[in-house]
Amino acid sequence: KAGVTQTPRYLIKTRGQQVTLSCSPISGHRSVSWYQQTPGQGLQFLFEYFSETQRNKGNFPGRFSGRQFSNSRSEMNVSTLELGDSALYLCASSSQGAMNTGELFFGEGSRLTVL
Amino acid sequence: GQQLNQSPQSMFIQEGEDVSMNCTSSSIFNTWLWYKQDPGEGPVLLIALYKAGELTSNGRLTAQFGITRKDSFLNISASIPSDVGIYFCAGPLNTGNQFYFGTGTSLTVIP
Numbered sequence: 001k002a003g004v005t006q007t008p009r010y011l012i013k014t015r016g017q018q019v020t021l022s023c024s025p026i027s028g029h030r031s032v033s034w035y036q037q038t039p040g041q042g043l044q045f046l047f048e049y050f051s052e053t054q055r056n057k058g059n060f061p062g063r064f065s066g067r068q069f070s071n072s073r074s075e076m077n078v079s080t081l082e083l084g085d086s087a088l089y090l091c092a093s094s095s096q097g098a099m100n101t102g103e104l105f106f107g108e109g110s111r112l113t114v115l
Numbered sequence: 116g117q118q119l120n121q122s123p124q125s126m127f128i129q130e131g132e133d134v135s136m137n138c139t140s141s142s143i144f145n146t147w148l149w150y151k152q153d154p155g156e157g158p159v160l161l162i163a164l165y166k167a168g169e170l171t172s173n174g175r176l177t178a179q180f181g182i183t184r185k186d187s188f189l190n191i192s193a194s195i196p197s198d199v200g201i202y203f204c205a206g207p208l209n210t211g212n213q214f215y216f217g218t219g220t221s222l223t224v225i226p
Contacts, residue, residue: 004157031212043158043203043216056213090157094212103148104212106157 002027004107006091012113018079021110025072025093031055032074033104034066037088046089049074078112086114119204119217127223134191136220138204147180147187148205148214158203162189194224 005024013019025032033048033056045058049068066076072093078085088111092104121138128134138147146165150158162173164180164187171178177190187204204217 033212033214035216042218043205045213045215048212050212056208058213092157092212103160103163104158104214106159108155108157 004091004093004105006089006107006110008110009108010111010113012115013081014115015081015083017081018077019081019112020075020077021089021091021112023074023076023091023093023107025074025091026095026105029093029095029105030072031094032068032072033092033094034074034076035090035092036060037090037109038086043090046076081114083114086112088112119206119215121202121204121217121220123220124218125221125223127225128194130194130196130224130226132194134194134198134222135188136190136202136222137186137188138217139186140206140215141185143184144206145184146207147178148207149176149178149187149189150203150205150216152201152203152219154200161202191222194222196224196226198222199224 007022031050034046035043037043047066048056052068063079068074088109090106090109092106119140148163149161151161152158162178167184168182169180175192179188201219201221203219205214207214
């Protein structure tokens with residue numbers, strides 16, 4: 001079974017630009033969530049999608065957005081990049097559609113550097 | 116938001132030693148998960164705990180769900196070099212798959 005695939009793995013942007021990250025979940029998984037990982041703040045929840053609907057959203061500004069397609073693939077977008085957006089962005093998929101007892105399967109992440 | 120505090124923040128141990136780390140929360144969680152992250156990789160689930168007081172083992176790893184449901188412990192016996200990494204505890208909110216992650220414990224095993 002193929003794991004969670006995230007693209008691109010690495011990218012460098014400058015302040016003010018925007019970026020789109022992609023995540024392909026494990027086949028059959030309908031829940032996709034995104035996390036931001038930084039040395040100072042650790043792993044922080046961005047949002048979760050299930051069946052193309054955003055089910056939960058973390059405490060991030062509106063510059064962070066996402067969507068999920070009918071095939072469960074997900075994208076997240078960050079507009080007007082700031083230096084503080086430099087981080088590892090992790091996508092996780094889960095087979096659990098209901099409550100939070102499911103295991104999260106993480107991808108290797110997309111490392112974003114903002115200059 | 117929720118705060119999951121892990122201790123110790125980092126550990127340097129000799130190969131073969133046992134390791135113990137814990138995670139505490141200001142809120143009650145109904146599920147506790149322990150993840151390990153290797154450098155350059157995403158976190159991987161080690162152990163999941165679903166009931167207060169539950170003690171679960173996975174090979175050399177043992178984790179316990181605290182009775183108060185506000186804490187959890189992870190023990191690693193007879194550490195080996197591949198145990199190196201960052202260990203995170205995590206607990207979910209009541210809706211969907213939104214998890215709070217602990218601050219992490221970085222483990223270094225000296226051969």
